[in-house]
Amino acid sequence: MAQIDWDSLGFDAYRTRTVVLAHYRDGAWSDIQTTETFSLTIDPFTQGLHYAISCFEGLKVFRQKDGSIIMFRPEKNAARMARSARFLGLPEPSEEMFIKMCELCVKNNMEFLPPYGHQASLYLRPLLFAPHPQMQLVPYPEVTLAVMCAPAGSYYGAHLRSAAAVIPGDYDRAAPKGTGSYKLSANYAGTFVPYKIAHEQGYAELLYLNSATRQFVDEFGSSNFFGIKGGNTYVTPLSDSVLPSITNMTLQECAADFGLKVEKRPVPLEELAEFDEAGGCGTAVVITPMSHIDMKPVLAEPTVSRSFRYEEDGAVGPWCTKLYKRITGIQFGEIEDIHGWCHKI
Missing domain, CATH: 3.20.10.10 (D-amino Acid Aminotransferase, subunit A, domain 2)
Incomplete structure (x- = not known):
């Protein structure tokens, strides 16, 4: 297990082990891939950089008292991402694909899932963005879905304090x-x-x-x-x-x-x-x-x-x-x- 002080976790980016990826181009989704390379190679004219054509989700994974590992209401996050994608004119991942990629991210980063008893979780950040290089102001049917994660404690550094x-x-x-x-x-x-x-x-x-x-x-x-x-x-x-x-x-x-x-x-x-x-x-x-x-x-x-x-x-x-x-x-x-x-x- 990673050497992490589970009681001192805040809420920030964290270098874990694996990112899960899928790409939509030419009318179809690619196979789901995993990579341990914490970088993405993109064109400098990428829509996602110039016009912020991207949306994301945030959901948490918990190690429970009996040892079970659960994601909390992931189908709701899948539906919300699909709604955001439609607004941007982007291809949307199915609920099945979204949840499968989130599960794979957890399984490939298990050492970063906090043990029970520390009021901490594994935060998942699915990101959908348009990688196609273009300057025209129209949507293009090509996207990348990346699911990454980070161990997380309290957003403000203290639990339940006004x-x-x-x-x-x-x-x-x-x-x-x-x-x-x-x-x-x-x-x-x-x-x-x-x-x-x-x-x-x-x-x-x-x-x-x-x-x-x-x-x-x-x-x-x-x-x-x-x-x-x-x-x-x-x-x-x-x-x-x-x-x-x-x-x-x-x-x-x-x-x-x-x-x-x-x-x-x-x-x-x-x-x-x-x-x-x-x-x-x-x-x-x-x-x-x-x-x-x-x-x-x-x-x-x-x-x-x-x-x-x-x-x-x-x-x-x-x-x-x-x-x-x-x-x-x-x-x-x-x-x-x-x-x-x-x-x-």
Whole structure:
């Protein structure tokens, strides 16, 4: 087994052993290949470089309490990648092919799968991109699907600790009727600079409003938004510019199992003041409870126009705790998987 400090893992690129590849050209997919060469040779005119014609997924693999190895809801990631590919005009991998390549990536990198008991997982990153060299602004039916992996711990370096977020008044995430609901590589590029500014000010997250009117909550830069209202309702935004998060979908089902009312609807900015708890949710972060959310007219300047407080810094509310323990308990095999979410390898 690789000499890794499983308790100190963060969330970043990691040189593992094998990458799994498949290519679509001339109307058909190639055989699935594996390579231990951690590099790709591409043409300098590749569409994926010039026009960001690429999409990706993120899913996790867990070693469970009884020794089983599972992927969590991979069929949902397969469906979401296919949807993103269709939006880009790219050939889409089938669910069977997607899952087969993910399984092969796990089996060929088994020494990087964290043991049970360390609150860590093997993160899979399937990447679909257009390698064809061209400058014309039209899709070309040729793609490469690469599945790579990295051992992963907490996205922020601590498990289930509340953090601060900021609403940047001078940045938007996605345009109406644009790309926001697809997991495209290009969607993340515009968040790098505002994240750098926010992190330097002590904020862990950026919370974006809808760009058309800036009157409704959309989502965080890395994950979906949810709030707990009145101690009995799970609320998450309904917006055509929000990524359909598989973790959020799962949490909604867990919330319903607990007897919470689930509301997926537009969330007015003013409603942030009415939530008992608020957080972000996604594959990488699982749940990130928010201690408070500030509003800043200009992100780089010191003025805070308003602040919404939910917890003391670092503290976590009861429903964020329950939901986090439920989803991670299922993933690690500590709680029965009554919904059939765990795909055994």
